[in-house]
Amino acid sequence: MLLAGHLNQEEFNELLLVLNKDIDSVNFTLNNTLQWSMAQMDGFKVNLSVFDLREVVDNSLNLLQASFKEKELSIFNQMESRVEVYADRDLIEVVVRNILNNAVKFSNSEDAVTIFSETDGEWAHWYVLDQGIGMEEAQIQLLLSDSYSLTKSRPGTYKEKGSGLGLQLAKEFTRRCGGEISIDSHLGHGTKFCIRLPLANSIYHLQSVRNEEEFKG
Numbered sequence: 001m002l003l004a005g006h007l008n009q010e011e012f013n014e015l016l017l018v019l020n021k022d023i024d025s026v027n028f029t030l031n032n033t034l035q036w037s038m039a040q041m042d043g044f045k046v047n048l049s050v051f052d053l054r055e056v057v058d059n060s061l062n063l064l065q066a067s068f069k070e071k072e073l074s075i076f077n078q079m080e081s082r083v084e085v086y087a088d089r090d091l092i093e094v095v096v097r098n099i100l101n102n103a104v105k106f107s108n109s110e111d112a113v114t115i116f117s118e119t120d121g122e123w124a125h126w127y128v129l130d131q132g133i134g135m136e137e138a139q140i141q142l143l144l145s146d147s148y149s150l151t152k153s154r155p156g157t158y159k160e161k162g163s164g165l166g167l168q169l170a171k172e173f174t175r176r177c178g179g180e181i182s183i184d185s186h187l188g189h190g191t192k193f194c195i196r197l198p199l200a201n202s203i204y205h206l207q208s209v210r211n212e213e214e215f216k217g
Contacts, residue, residue, distance in 0.1 A: 024066070035094050035169055039176075046088045046176050050200040053083040053092070053126060057115065060097045067104045071111070071158065078116040084200035085124050087177035092197070095173050098166035099128050099193050105156035106132035106191070122202040126195045133157065135185040143167050144183065170195075 001007045007015075038044060057079060068075055085092075103113045111131040118125045135143075155161060174181045178198050185191035 020066075031094075033165060035173075039169070039172060046091065048086055048088055048177070050084055050086055051089045051092075053085045053096075053117070053124060053197070054079050054081065056089065056093050056096050057100075057126070060093065060100050063097065064100055064104060067101070071104065071107060071109050073104065073107055073110070074112040076112060076114045078114065079126075080117050080119075083117050083119070083124050083126070085197040086200050086202070087179065087197050088173075091173040091177055095170045095195060096126075098170045099195070102166060103128050103130040103132065103191070103193075105160050106130065106134075106154075108132060108157050119199060122199055124197050124199050126197070127192060129190065129192045131190040134187040134189050134191055135183070136187060140183045140185060144171065144181065 002009075002012045057077070061075065061077065100113075100115075107113060107130050113131075114127075114129040116127050116129075118127075153161065171181050174195055174197070180196045182194045182196075183191065184194075
């Protein structure tokens, strides 16, 4: 419309923020759709390696800065300075961004989102806690079922749209990496997501035990 002369520059500038938000939303949905499609293909491989989960989370937080500012959210990243896990980094990046995006989507203006991690010797537990609109128990059970259960995505607190794929991808990709996802939520009181992934040192220990057994054998 600008090129055709139907908008002047000032009118176009006013639309830029809306256009940018819509493009980000379409890009996010397209990426999820492509990731889901790849996961359904024969020969889809999980490439396990050791990497720092904190670094993945920090990168995703940077990508979502505009969404945080729009809702004036307070983000408290209380993760340990380094959390080495053994998983597929590309898949976990999809998991992290979808869970953080979900927390933003269903948070109210000026809410807080808290991120923290714990380790227990063999596992890393990554948590995202929001103060948003929450979920019913039936919806949680549907999301965590053993099969894909795609339902119509609920609009966010700012009427954000979605494909319904995000949390399904988070669930499947976490499980493909040998981890588990859990959800604790109450309507009107927010949601807490927990992603459990194998720690790098637990893999090193397992490999050491196997090597020792092979040596004795």
